[in-house]
Amino acid sequence: MKSLLTMEGVDRTTLDSLLDDADEFFEVIHRPIPKVPALRGKTVATMFFEPSTRTKLSFERAAKALSADTLSFSPGTSSLKKGESLKDTVLTVQAMGADLMVVRHTSTGAAWRVAEWTGLPVVNGGDGAHQHPTQALLDSLTLRQHFGALDGLRIAIVGDIRHSRVARSDVWAFTTLGAEVTLIAPPTLLPTDLSGWPVATSTDLDEVLSEFDAIYLLRVQAERGGASVFPSVAEYRQRFGMTDARFSRLKPDTIVLHPGPMIRGIEIDAGVADDPRCKVLEQVTNGVAVRMAVLFQLLGGTRDE
Amino acid sequence: MSEFTLQNAVVVDGSGRTEGLRDVVVADGRVAAIGAELDVRGEAIDCRGAWLGPGFVDVHTHLREPGQEWKEDIATGSRAAAAGGYTAVVAMPNTDPAIDSGHLARYVADRGRQVGLVDVVPSGCITAGREGAKLAHLDELCDAGVVMFTDDGDTVADAGLLRRAMEYIAERDGVVVQHCVDAGLAAGGQVHEGEISSRLGMAGVPSEAEEIVIARDLALVRLTGVRYHAQHVSTAGAVALIAAAKAEGLPVTAEVTPHHLFFDHSYVADSNPLYKMMPPLRAPADVEAVRQGLRSGVIDVVATDHAPHADHEKDHAWEEAPFGVIGLEWAAAVVNTVMSLPPEDLFKVLSTVPAHIAGIPDQGRLEVGGPANLVVFDPEAATATSGTVSRSSNAPYLGLELRGAVIHTVYGGRFTVRDAGLVELLRTAG
Numbered sequence: 001m002k003s004l005l006t007m008e009g010v011d012r013t014t015l016d017s018l019l020d021d022a023d024e025f026f027e028v029i030h031r032p033i034p035k036v037p038a039l040r041g042k043t044v045a046t047m048f049f050e051p052s053t054r055t056k057l058s059f060e061r062a063a064k065a066l067s068a069d070t071l072s073f074s075p076g077t078s079s080l081k082k083g084e085s086l087k088d089t090v091l092t093v094q095a096m097g098a099d100l101m102v103v104r105h106t107s108t109g110a111a112w113r114v115a116e117w118t119g120l121p122v123v124n125g126g127d128g129a130h131q132h133p134t135q136a137l138l139d140s141l142t143l144r145q146h147f148g149a150l151d152g153l154r155i156a157i158v159g160d161i162r163h164s165r166v167a168r169s170d171v172w173a174f175t176t177l178g179a180e181v182t183l184i185a186p187p188t189l190l191p192t193d194l195s196g197w198p199v200a201t202s203t204d205l206d207e208v209l210s211e212f213d214a215i216y217l218l219r220v221q222a223e224r225g226g227a228s229v230f231p232s233v234a235e236y237r238q239r240f241g242m243t244d245a246r247f248s249r250l251k252p253d254t255i256v257l258h259p260g261p262m263i264r265g266i267e268i269d270a271g272v273a274d275d276p277r278c279k280v281l282e283q284v285t286n287g288v289a290v291r292m293a294v295l296f297q298l299l300g301g302t303r304d305e
Numbered sequence: 306m307s308e309f310t311l312q313n314a315v316v317v318d319g320s321g322r323t324e325g326l327r328d329v330v331v332a333d334g335r336v337a338a339i340g341a342e343l344d345v346r347g348e349a350i351d352c353r354g355a356w357l358g359p360g361f362v363d364v365h366t367h368l369r370e371p372g373q374e375w376k377e378d379i380a381t382g383s384r385a386a387a388a389g390g391y392t393a394v395v396a397m398p399n400t401d402p403a404i405d406s407g408h409l410a411r412y413v414a415d416r417g418r419q420v421g422l423v424d425v426v427p428s429g430c431i432t433a434g435r436e437g438a439k440l441a442h443l444d445e446l447c448d449a450g451v452v453m454f455t456d457d458g459d460t461v462a463d464a465g466l467l468r469r470a471m472e473y474i475a476e477r478d479g480v481v482v483q484h485c486v487d488a489g490l491a492a493g494g495q496v497h498e499g500e501i502s503s504r505l506g507m508a509g510v511p512s513e514a515e516e517i518v519i520a521r522d523l524a525l526v527r528l529t530g531v532r533y534h535a536q537h538v539s540t541a542g543a544v545a546l547i548a549a550a551k552a553e554g555l556p557v558t559a560e561v562t563p564h565h566l567f568f569d570h571s572y573v574a575d576s577n578p579l580y581k582m583m584p585p586l587r588a589p590a591d592v593e594a595v596r597q598g599l600r601s602g603v604i605d606v607v608a609t610d611h612a613p614h615a616d617h618e619k620d621h622a623w624e625e626a627p628f629g630v631i632g633l634e635w636a637a638a639v640v641n642t643v644m645s646l647p648p649e650d651l652f653k654v655l656s657t658v659p660a661h662i663a664g665i666p667d668q669g670r671l672e673v674g675g676p677a678n679l680v681v682f683d684p685e686a687a688t689a690t691s692g693t694v695s696r697s698s699n700a701p702y703l704g705l706e707l708r709g710a711v712i713h714t715v716y717g718g719r720f721t722v723r724d725a726g727l728v729e730l731l732r733t734a735g
Contacts, residue, residue, distance in 0.1 A: 008504075049622075085616075085617040085618070085620040085621055086620060086621045086622055086625070087617075087620035087621075088617070088620070105622050106622075106624065106625075107621075107622035107623050107624035107625055108495075108505050108506055108507050108576050108622070108623050108624060109505070109575070109576025109577075109622055109623045110622035110623075112575060112576060112577075113576075113577075113620075113621075113622055117620075127622070128506055128507065128622075128624060129506030129507070130505055130506040130507070130576075131506075162506075163506070164506075165506060168504075168506055191503035191504075191506075192498055192499070192502070192503055192509060193498075193499050193500045193502070193503040194503065195500045195503075196500065196504070
């Protein structure tokens with residue numbers, strides 16, 4: 001694997017290998033000195049053309065825990081605002097000596113283009129509503145830690161599927177690892193054409209609520225879509241929110257995941273967010289571990305310590 | 306002035322194609338004679354059985370001048386047109402400033418004459434500044450010779466305003482030319498709405514965005530009687546609407562672009578903005594429908610929508626890159642490759658009918674005593690796709706194998722392309 005751009009088409013062997021490495025790095029970051037020299041001398045550039053706090057921090061944390069150096073780019077301080085092309089911007093950073101780029105961008109396909117222009121290994125840190133493969137890896141790791149494996153798990157992804165790169169990534173990772181996935185959303189938030197997606201769909205959360213081992217809640221993304229996609233936030237909460245009442249009707253061992261940031265009171269009630277069966281903070285920690293695994297594999301790191 | 310004899314060509318004129326090969330004598334900017342084994346006047350040039358007909362006419366070209374000369378200008382765009390076998394292009398008015406008054410239209414025509422490689426025929430805006438709020442100076446534009454009126458790049462959304470424009474333009478014997486994309490349905494749209502847009506997570510442009518504009522406009526054509534031309538028809542439903550309108554007898558014409566004939570939306574799957582244009586590349590069934598529409602005559606002409614953008618503008622991620630591709634140099638080859646039309650039909654869709662729609666008197670005809678605007682096209686020759694003479698290189702055809710090459714282009718009795726190469730005069734024009 002030269003770059004990690006999408007979860008679509010990534011085979012089970014590759015996923016298992018990344019998750020196995022992530023398990024090892026999970027152990028590393030819980031050591032008293034959470035750092036290994038595996039990528040010493042390598043430079044990871046985080047090219048975030050879309051504002052992000054947690055994903056960028058997570059990648060930088062992962063790079064540093066592997067002893068890589070980091071170069072950090074953010075659009076607020078860049079010449080992009082002055083009209084420079086994306087190509088010129090990434091070639092400039094490459095010329096400073098980056099060995100790998102992590103690219104986040106508001107547009108679909110940005111990471112592909114960067115990989116093509118630079119020839120560097122590229123990790124897609126989220127491109128528009130398209131893909132966010134390391135999120136799918138950390139979600140898969142969280143499920144695997146909890147259940148032992150994803151084989152046979154029934155997982156619901158609830159919310160704004162249409163504008164979600166998380167859903168577009170998770171669908172492929174979860175099903176490749178053996179889970180069954182159901183997408184649950186109002187019709188305005190489902191993709192218009194699901195041909196070829198290995199999923200079931202529902203527009204009625206309550207009807208299918210008790211069938212799942214894990215419920216994956218998506219954030220209601222007011223900044224995407226733009227146009228009004230449902231009549232009111234209150235109505236969304238009533239039909240699709242993980243309210244305390246709905247949470248009490250889940251199977252007792254069902255867990256809840258969320259990519260963050262959570263909007264308490266809309267897609268998730270505070271009582272659910274703070275319940276031990278809500279794995280949000282585990283997901284965040286696992287994010288560092290899977291990103292270490294990805295950087296390690298793409299940069300051909302050594303295990304000698 | 307020079308004279309020369311083009312020998313041994315399949316000649317296509319207003320009455321169809323010749324049986325067997327003919328010679329065409331050009332002298333003093335005019336066609337002096339057409340016939341078999343004519344006495345040679347001037348240099349004799351053997352066309353080796355290639356097709357000779359009236360120069361191609363594009364009713365949909367973006368020359369970007371005035372205002373966006375880093376993309377293209379009237380000299381470089383004329384050069385690309387000549388290379389593609391064109392002897393006339395209709396310049397779209399979405400320049401900066403937009404061509405919404407008489408002196409601006411005259412400027413475009415004057416610059417075209419100065420360059421002197423093709424007829425550069427200005428079109429004019431329907432609304433002032435293409436803002437969709439009030440009528441452009443239609444009176445001045447008509448007086449400056451404008452026949453085609455369009456806010457191309459945008460759709461005239463206000464049906465009341467469009468109706469008034471139609472009433473005015475009908476009386477002046479002009480044509481209302483519509484870019485048919487409903488702004489609400491297409492809001493944020495990047496690619497054809499369907500399986501691929503859903504997979505890519507990009508907002509789609511549904512076929513209905515095109516079809517409801519055409520359906521509405523046809524109702525207004527019925528009301529006003531104006532001549533109406535639908536730009537870049539791209540969906541099966543749009544073809545059906547045009548067919549029904551023609552059956553009803555409405556004065557309607559339609560165009561299809563080379564890229565909508567050639568590519569379907571599978572090409573956008575790796576999100577390279579080289580394939581980004583509006584309307585977007587559609588589903589395979591739509592591609593089949595526009596091909597069939599062109600073959601049956603429901604779609605009247607092929608128009609390039611030649612839309613130059615500089616590399617630095619396309620070198621962005623998909624959603625930040627501008628819409629549009631260039632096509633003047635390869636349009637005939639694309640049509641020939643995809644459709645394999647007989648010569649009389651190829652010249653009909655690329656020359657005769659576009660000249661008629663645009664009302665350009667000295668184009669789209671080949672007759673003794675008429676102006677020598679003509680092209681020699683070899684349908685079997687390999688197409689040059691290694692580069693472009695446009696200022697911009699946003700061409701999805703580069704590197705593809707196409708069939709058919711422009712061997713000679715003659716504009717006003719003078720070669721602009723000779724032996725499949727731009728004449729030296731041309732190379733320095735930009």
